[in-house]
Amino acid sequence: MSYKFHQFQVVGRGLPTETDEHPKIYRMKLWATNEVRAKSKFWYFLRKLKRVKKSNGQMLAINEIFEKNPTTIKNYGIWLRYQSRTGYHNMYKEYRDTTLNGGIEQMYTEMASRHRVRHHCIQVIKTATIPAKLCKRESTKQFHNSKIKFPLVFKKVRPPTRKLKTTYKASRPNLFV
Amino acid sequence: MGEVAKGGAIVPESVLKKQKRNEEWALAKKQEAQELKKKNAANRKLIFNRAKHYTKEYEAQDKELIQLKREARLKGGFYVNPEAKMLFIIRIRGINAMDPKSKKILQLLRLRQIFNGVFLKVNKATLNMLHRVEPYVTYGYPNLKSVRELIYKRGYGKLNKQRIPLTDNSIVEQGLGKFGIICVEDLIHEILTAAPHFKEANNFLWPFKLKAPLGGLKKKRNHYVEGGDAGNRENFINELIRRMN
Numbered sequence: 001m002s003y004k005f006h007q008f009q010v011v012g013r014g015l016p017t018e019t020d021e022h023p024k025i026y027r028m029k030l031w032a033t034n035e036v037r038a039k040s041k042f043w044y045f046l047r048k049l050k051r052v053k054k055s056n057g058q059m060l061a062i063n064e065i066f067e068k069n070p071t072t073i074k075n076y077g078i079w080l081r082y083q084s085r086t087g088y089h090n091m092y093k094e095y096r097d098t099t100l101n102g103g104i105e106q107m108y109t110e111m112a113s114r115h116r117v118r119h120h121c122i123q124v125i126k127t128a129t130i131p132a133k134l135c136k137r138e139s140t141k142q143f144h145n146s147k148i149k150f151p152l153v154f155k156k157v158r159p160p161t162r163k164l165k166t167t168y169k170a171s172r173p174n175l176f177v
Numbered sequence: 178m179g180e181v182a183k184g185g186a187i188v189p190e191s192v193l194k195k196q197k198r199n200e201e202w203a204l205a206k207k208q209e210a211q212e213l214k215k216k217n218a219a220n221r222k223l224i225f226n227r228a229k230h231y232t233k234e235y236e237a238q239d240k241e242l243i244q245l246k247r248e249a250r251l252k253g254g255f256y257v258n259p260e261a262k263m264l265f266i267i268r269i270r271g272i273n274a275m276d277p278k279s280k281k282i283l284q285l286l287r288l289r290q291i292f293n294g295v296f297l298k299v300n301k302a303t304l305n306m307l308h309r310v311e312p313y314v315t316y317g318y319p320n321l322k323s324v325r326e327l328i329y330k331r332g333y334g335k336l337n338k339q340r341i342p343l344t345d346n347s348i349v350e351q352g353l354g355k356f357g358i359i360c361v362e363d364l365i366h367e368i369l370t371a372a373p374h375f376k377e378a379n380n381f382l383w384p385f386k387l388k389a390p391l392g393g394l395k396k397k398r399n400h401y402v403e404g405g406d407a408g409n410r411e412n413f414i415n416e417l418i419r420r421m422n
Contacts, residue, residue: 011255025255034413035411035412036401036402036409036410036411036412036413037401037402040402058257059257060255060257061255061257120403120404
């Protein structure tokens, strides 16, 4: 499954000057669609935290972080800060997914649909995998059952990618499972 | 007046003079053609060797970069990629509604038409120019394949102020021979590695007239970082060049 958002580890520092031969090196983990955007985001956040800009700093390394166990299901808790029409708010959301990138993507789509918040107005503060006991949201807790059983009442056959979607079809859908 | 020749009739002198002259010319031409052939053969060898040398050089460069990175990681440090020495700019906005300073800068960069592309050396002066015209262009770091394809498919040279297609190495030699650039591979190497005569080589190349990108641009009005197309997109310029070439 290809995810839109990738996780990057970006390392940078201010340029060495006469007063400071070995400036401190900062590392940040963030989500972006590609490396160029990740670098830009890095400088955005670093400017807010330290007195350094892209023009007087240098990028040391940028690496993509991949999911260690993409085959196990985990509960992800995501703390975020978003800008609504009236101001900034913090939020904590939980998602059940196999990879952190998948969870983040779920978060972005949910924020867009439920709160009309576009992705450039969202800042991810922290992410963590939550053990099942500490989950707070009912929608993730309802799946914490090793003997879970639920019927799929009707099955809508959808195209595997949205690109293959057509407006008109020859026959009516058959929803029988 | 004339001389008595074979048929017994009198051959006018002018005809004889013309015959002699034609013979001399034919002889001179044959000699020249032979010399040219020898020179060409020697040239072909030279060009082949140079091309071989360049492919080795490019491979060595790539390998070296990887090796240095691994070494740095082993020691726990960082190997910072050397900043790119040259980039490729494409103009993505049309002529209308432009402020005069940006218009002038685009003219200086030889980007007078939409989807025109040029190579550019990176230094403080050019970087500041680019910064001024960022909303009107997109730029990035082309790789070997991009440079090759651009020059082979859409390469035209400026000879005598005319736009001549680069169909033969002799055209490159005519334009840049005095700098030691005698074939298209030399030209590519000069551009790619920002060699000492980059300026002349780049100026010899007429600005590339690219086609509108297949699959479209995302959003001209925004910067690449905001989801649009303008500004520095580093290595993703290669993907754009594939679609526009």
